Amino acid sequence: MTGDTSDHATDAATDAFVAYRNLLFTVAYELLGSAADAEDVLQETWLRWVTVDLARVRDQRAYLVRITTRQALNRLRTMKRRKEAYVGSWLPEPLLTTPDVAEDVELAESVSMALLLVLETLSPTERAVFVLREAFDVDYDEIAAAVDKSPAAVRQIAHRARQHVDARRPRQVVSPGEARVVLESFQRALETRDLQGLLDVLAPDVVLVGDGGGVKQAVPRPVSSAGKVARMFVGGLGKLTGTITAGPTVVNGSPALVVHLDGELDGIMAARIEGGRITGLYYVRNPEKLTRVGAETALTLR
Structure with a gap:
């Protein structure tokens, strides 16, 4: 009976992860600018997700985004050392995207090479707060839980990051x-x-x-x-x-x-x-x- 319960829990965890996988990849990619590292973050997210008691999870999307953000932040800090040793300029890894991405103006701008380069000028925490708030509309309490800051601190970080990005992002959206x-x-x-x-x-x-x-x-x-x-x-x-x-x-x-x-x-x-x-x-x-x-x-x- 225990085996059946365990299998059912794993199936439920798998279903939830698969349902949100594209979202989680997008979160990780916008935070890292690297598809290869984003895939590694998803693997780490999965390993932690399957150990979670789903009965205690109120919002599966928010919980998965939180895990993904924490793993991406850990990786961002190690990537900083890699970039310092990188030969020449570092650019985000380009992705061939599906037609619906180009049709979604908000999504297309959030993953554009120009904006990803602007995000490189933010600190890891600023980048996470900006991406979660501006691109994914995550509420301040959830962001606070993901980056281990108070909601008040997150609001200040979000305001500062938004000002920084707005001063450097393209002034107009081109069709x-x-x-x-x-x-x-x-x-x-x-x-x-x-x-x-x-x-x-x-x-x-x-x-x-x-x-x-x-x-x-x-x-x-x-x-x-x-x-x-x-x-x-x-x-x-x-x-x-x-x-x-x-x-x-x-x-x-x-x-x-x-x-x-x-x-x-x-x-x-x-x-x-x-x-x-x-x-x-x-x-x-x-x-x-x-x-x-x-x-x-x-x-x-x-």
């Missing part, structure tokens, strides 16, 4: 259609190595960030200004032997480009677009961060 038009112009100029074409589509203060992880060549530090970025693409591409092609894709809920060199995947280029021009380019070439662009990843805020 997928607008973004595609801008990226098509950039793609044509990139493939034909058209310097003037690049200058026309890049904002004067555009910033290019490249991530090769020490495995592939990338700009060692961010490159600023349209002139420098355009000349770097034209001159740098000129040194490459082979045919470069760029095709449209949807990464982290936003239009992006998948770049191939002689038919082989070279990298993913995401963009921050404002006022009809590209203000930020994020080129991920590190092969370890390109493993999720072959299949769609389901993300959700609910």
Whole structure:
């Protein structure tokens, strides 16, 4: 009889975990910017979840989010040391996303490369509070339980983090259609190595960030200004032997480009677009961060 009860409890725990798995992955990914680490956090969450007495759990979603947040915070602190030893600039791991992600403006913005980079400038606790409150609408009491702070302290942290993010996030939300038009112009100029074409589509203060992880060549530090970025693409591409092609894709809920060199995947280029021009380019070439662009990843805020 005991075995039957235990099996039933495990089945119930499994059903709940599966029901919220996409949500938990999204929480972990927004906190970490790494799909590989998010998957590890989900594994750790599961191992703790199956030991919980479900009869005492009032809100399974909230409880699972709390476990996931705590595990992600632990990992964030170890990732800080890894990033300090990282070769060159660090960019979030790009995800090929399902069409519904792009259709959900709130979700698409919350997982955009541009916002994830802004979140990198927050402390681990600030990031957790901001993400849980702004993206997932978790109440202050639940956030307090997840980050081991008082609700009053969480409110202050949330206010401070929101001000910090608002000062640095894109000033306007661009529709997928607008973004595609801008990226098509950039793609044509990139493939034909058209310097003037690049200058026309890049904002004067555009910033290019490249991530090769020490495995592939990338700009060692961010490159600023349209002139420098355009000349770097034209001159740098000129040194490459082979045919470069760029095709449209949807990464982290936003239009992006998948770049191939002689038919082989070279990298993913995401963009921050404002006022009809590209203000930020994020080129991920590190092969370890390109493993999720072959299949769609389901993300959700609910």
